[in-house]
Structure formats: C-alpha cells, structure tokens
Amino acid sequence: MTNWLVVGLGNPGPTYAAHRHNVGFMVADELARRAAVKYSRSLSMRADLATTRVTAAGIGAVGADASAVVLLKSRTFMNNTGQAVAKAAAYYKTPATSLVVIHDELDLDFGQLRLKFGGGDNGHNGLKSIRQHLGTGDYFRVRFGIGRPPGRQDPAQYVLTPFPSSLSADLAEAVTRAADAVEALLTDGLESAQNRFNS
Numbered sequence: 732m733t734n735w736l737v738v739g740l741g742n743p744g745p746t747y748a749a750h751r752h753n754v755g756f757m758v759a760d761e762l763a764r765r766a767a768v769k770y771s772r773s774l775s776m777r778a779d780l781a782t783t784r785v786t787a788a789g790i791g792a793v794g795a796d797a798s799a800v801v802l803l804k805s806r807t808f809m810n811n812t813g814q815a816v817a818k819a820a821a822y823y824k825t826p827a828t829s830l831v832v833i834h835d836e837l838d839l840d841f842g843q844l845r846l847k848f849g850g851g852d853n854g855h856n857g858l859k860s861i862r863q864h865l866g867t868g869d870y871f872r873v874r875f876g877i878g879r880p881p882g883r884q885d886p887a888q889y890v891l892t893p894f895p896s897s898l899s900a901d902l903a904e905a906v907t908r909a910a911d912a913v914e915a916l917l918t919d920g921l922e923s924a925q926n927r928f929n930s
Contacts (some may be wrong), residue, residue, distance in 0.1 A: 734826040738816055740834040740857040743806050749893040751877040754878045755833040759802050761910040766791030778815040785917045814865030824913045828840045830870035839876025842905035843930045844912055847872050875909050
C-alpha cells in the first residue's frame with residue numbers, strides 16, 4: 732500500500748490564514764476534518780502533521796486496503812516549504828511519486844481545479860522550494876485557481892490578501908471540491924480524478 736504525503740501550501744499564523752496564498756492550508760484542514768484527526772506540531776520537521784488512512788471509502792476510513800496518509804502544513808514561510816516537505820518525506824520514507832501538493836494558482840480562474848503530475852513551478856515560491864529540497868518536480872499537484880489580480884496589482888501582493896467576503900460561500904464550496912479531488916486522486920488515481928475534477 733502507498734504511503735501518501737499530502738501537503739497544503741500556505742503561510743503559518745493567523746495573519747495569513749484567510750489569504751489567497753493559503754488555499755492549500757484550507758484544503759488540508761478540510762481533509763483533516765473529514766478524517767477526524769487533529770494536527771500536532773513537529774519542531775524537528777518544522778511542520779504541523781496529522782496522520783490518517785485512506786481506503787476506497789475515503790479518507791479516515793479503515794479496511795484491509797488502507798494506505799497511510801500524512802497531512803502536512805509547513806511552519807516555515809512559503810519560500811522555505813521545501814525544508815519541511817523534505818524532512819517529512821525522509822522520515823516517512825515517502826517517495827516524490829507519493830507526494831501530493833495543494834497550491835494556489837494565478838493562471839486558473841477562481842475555484843477552477845487542475846490535477847497533474849510533474850511540471851514546472853510557474854513562479855510559485857512554495858513549489859520552487861520543494862523542487863530545490865527534493866531535487867525533483869515529479870510529484871502530484873492539485874492546482875486551486877485564485878485568478879489574476881485586477882488592474883495593475885502586483886501578483887505578489889495579491890496572493891497575500893484575503894478573499895472578499897462576497898466569495899465566502901463559493902470559497903467553501905471550492906475548498907470542499909478540492910478536498911474531494913485529493914480523495915479521488917488517492918483512491919482512484921490521477922486519470923480518473925482529472926476526468927472528474929479538471930475544469
């Protein structure tokens with residue numbers, strides 16, 4: 732059975748919690764909620780971790796076909812996420828091919844999802860850091876669309892702003908759908924999950 736490491740990208744602390752850059756954390760939190768597990772802080776790995784299992788029945792379920800799943804939210808800032816991911820991958824003996832990274836994506840409209848394996852970093856500092864520390868970009872990505880900034884706003888500033896309250900219901904729905912997509916990826920494989928969720 733596969734040993735999965737599922738990483739939600741974001742910045743730690745309450746200041747950043749609602750920011751667009753933190754949708755990865757939001758989806759990881761939804762997965763932890765479904766699995767009924769709590770995060771605990773690992774100082775050595777510089778991350779918050781929650782361990783559970785996944786079966787054909789979904790995350791948190793038990794059964795003979797269960798695979799181990801570790802949910803990870805880095806306690807480093809986004810630019811150094813790779814440190815935590817590399818430490819956890821080494822500790823849990825998880826190859827990059829069993830790594831799933833959930834991240835915000837400027838090039839997709841708000842709420843759109845794209846699942847893929849491998850590829851470039853598209854200017855995303857969290858992905859750059861993971862590649863730097865793992866030595867590869869060959870892992871699964873769940874790209875969560877946040878859309879481009881309006882007018883001439885700097886994308887670096889835009890990702891560090893909260894979603895407007897007018898989008899809160901749509902955001903909750905998109906986070907739910909992204910968590911569904913992660914579960915589908917773990918249970919049914921990439922192609923099946925892409926057919927269902929790539930928009």
